[in-house]
Amino acid sequence: MTPAMPVLVAVIGPVEPALLTAWTAHYRALGITDFRLAFHFPEHAPGPWQGRLLAATHELGIAPAMISTGPWHERINAELRDALREQAGPGWHLLADSDELHTFPTALQEVLATAEEAGRQTVGGLMLDRVTADGRLAHWRPETGLDRAFPLGGHLTHRLLRGDPRKIVLARSGTTVASGNHRAPGHKPDPDTLACVHHFKWRAGVLEDLRRRVECFTSGAWAEHTPAVRDEAGRLLDHTDRHHGRIDVADPRLGFRRVALDGLPAGWAAEARGIAARWRPPAANTHR
Template structure:
């Protein structure tokens, strides 16, 4: 019997309405029909932006299960996500941030069927950071599209920022998933069939967001469990400061090349398996 499509569970911050529109269309094209969304707006979010984004969600037919405002503590996303998962009920859940668009090596129902046959209650993925051709943190227009605005994909998160590039992209409802959807303690995904998590974080406005994150975590206004998130933000700010506000797409360590959302990049299975197998957290973050 063909498995049912998973329920998509996501916590959405104050992103551009165009990104929410593109994100929703992408997952509908993968077969998602049930979206369980929580919108959370930090206090600095302008009311018109919040209202426009919520109106966009309603117009797309993906109204939020909950809307909240306040500090974005490190635990905020996890708490909201887990509440949504409880509401979503039994079965498979697809876990995606609002700037993450997954591509899979096969249709979603086939990916889930293979995991079930193998007795694995999770499916893993690896982040591929998407950036503009010249590394600018660019504005983009809906008519341009994400692929044309951010055509390069590379490994910025773990090779420069020392962040965890691993993702749990699909999990059965009874499986607990760690903060950031990076791990499912006690469960190991099949490293040979990792989804490509196209990560469209590096857009206009992100530097201000990162500075605010550093300030709020440092001051204690936003609670953190470890300094890892703050440290990653600091590394990106330092890098762009040295490169005139841009990401150095010519740095061979980062492996940027042209990719698209049509599917995983050529050679992805072997590339992703090698990275996940070899990746280790920095010593300072080893307890995460």
């Protein structure tokens, strides 16, 4: 029997309405019809921005499941995500942040059928950071499209920031998923069929967001579980400070090359499997 399509579960911050529109279109093209979205607006998000984003959501035909405000404590994302999953009910849940667009090895229902036949409760993915051709953290025009605006994909997150690039992209209801959707304790996704999680975080405004994150976590205004998120932000800021506000796309360690959303990068299965198998958290949260 063909599996039912998953419910998409996502926690959305104060992103550009155009990004939410592109994100929604991507997942609708994969066959998603049920979107369970929670919006969280920290204190720095201006009211008009909130209004524009929520208006865009309604124009997309999506009714927000939850809206919350206040400090972005590290626990908030997981708490809202889990409440959405409870609301979504039995079946498969697709987990994606608002800057993450998944590309799967086969059609989504085939991916689910394969997982079910193997008795797996999760499907995994690996992040591929998308950046501009020259590494600038640029504004983008919706008519340009994400692929044209951010044509390069590479491994910034784990090779420079030392963050966890692994993602749980699909999980059965009742399967616990860790904070950040990086792991599902007790469940190992098939390492040979990892989705490509195109990560469009590196846009205009992100440096200000990262500086705020460091300041708020350091001061205690936002509560954190560990300093890992703050340290990753610090590493990116250190890097862009050294490269005049840009990401060094010529650094061979980062492996940037041209990619697109309509298919997996060349050699992706072996590349992703190797990275996922070798990745380990940093021994200490210290900046380079």
